[in-house]
Amino acid sequence: QVIAESKGEADRFLKVYEQYKKAPEVTRRRMFIDTMEKVLGDTDKVIIDGKAGTGVVPYLPLSEFGKRPAPTAPAEGQQ
Incomplete structure (x- = not known):
């Protein structure tokens, strides 16, 4: 088996x-x-190219995009 794998x-x-x-x-x-x-396949980090921006660090909470808030019932008198 080892020989076959090596070959x-x-x-x-x-x-x-x-x-x-x-x-x-x-x-x-x-x-x-x-x-x-x-x-990097299993990481939830985002890598940003430093050459792309000039001193500005963008903030984009990608981990929040997958979460959706639970629907709320409309308040009384509103539709």
């Missing part, structure tokens, strides 16, 4: 390496994006 991993590496030789920048970027998706 599978080696085959996968060789396939990635072949693609890397054809287009190194594309493969590098794809590997970076895949890694970031794995690392």
Whole structure:
């Protein structure tokens, strides 16, 4: 079983390496994006690019968007 897994991993590496030789920048970027998706996939943090703004820190409570307030009954006399 260990040998079979090792051979599978080696085959996968060789396939990635072949693609890397054809287009190194594309493969590098794809590997970076895949890694970031794995690392940051379960986080509820928002990352803001510092170059995008000039000294202003935007506040956007994204965690609040999923919550909806419970509907309230209209007050007497109002419809």
